Amino acid sequence: MANLQEVRWHGRGGQGAWTASELLAKAAIIEGKHIQSFPEFGPERMGAPLAAYTRISNEPIRLHCSIYNPNLVVVLDPTLLRSVDVLAGLTEEGTIVVNTQENPQTLKEKLKITSQKVWTVPATDIAIKILNAPITNTAVLGATIHASSLVNLESLEKAVRERFREELAERNIAVIRNAYEEAKTA
DSSP: OTTOEEEEEEEETTSOHHHHHHHHHHHHHHTTOEEEEEEEOSSOOTTOEEEEEEEEESSOOOOOSOOSSOSEEEESOTTHHHHSOTTTTOOTTOEEEEEOSSOHHHHHHHTTOSSSEEEEEOHHHHHHHHHSSOOOHHHHHHHHHHHHOSSOHHHHHHHHHHHSOHHHHHHHHHHHHHHHHHOEEO
């Protein structure tokens, strides 16, 4: 499947990594694409590391397994860079999106990344400014679609409006747009 795109999300329980995966998947469905979205966790507690996955394709997806070689890795909590091998299996031409204030080139050097693209976005700051809470999932989603073009902004906004009540949806859309604009790459 040449057009198959696989995304692995790294977050902590309660940060909304799986919700982000589901919103991306819903936006892809809106665009007529085929998807899979699933979490990987056991009896996790709030704050424990977890992963979620999204597959997107223009063709039916026949795989039914975890994602081992993602094209895109998204990190909601930058402290996970020290405790989880977030780069494991990332394809040579892959992309990583990280919630951090750090410069993408500095992060690229720190992680010893040579061929992959690195995108950074101050997702926590954006979420606190607009949502008054450090819930970073929609902010990293904005940066993720800017970095990857997996779905368009309008489809993601529609998915958010379908998921959340009106006022919360509009605030999350503001977060997505802000993060889309503030995302930087190296």
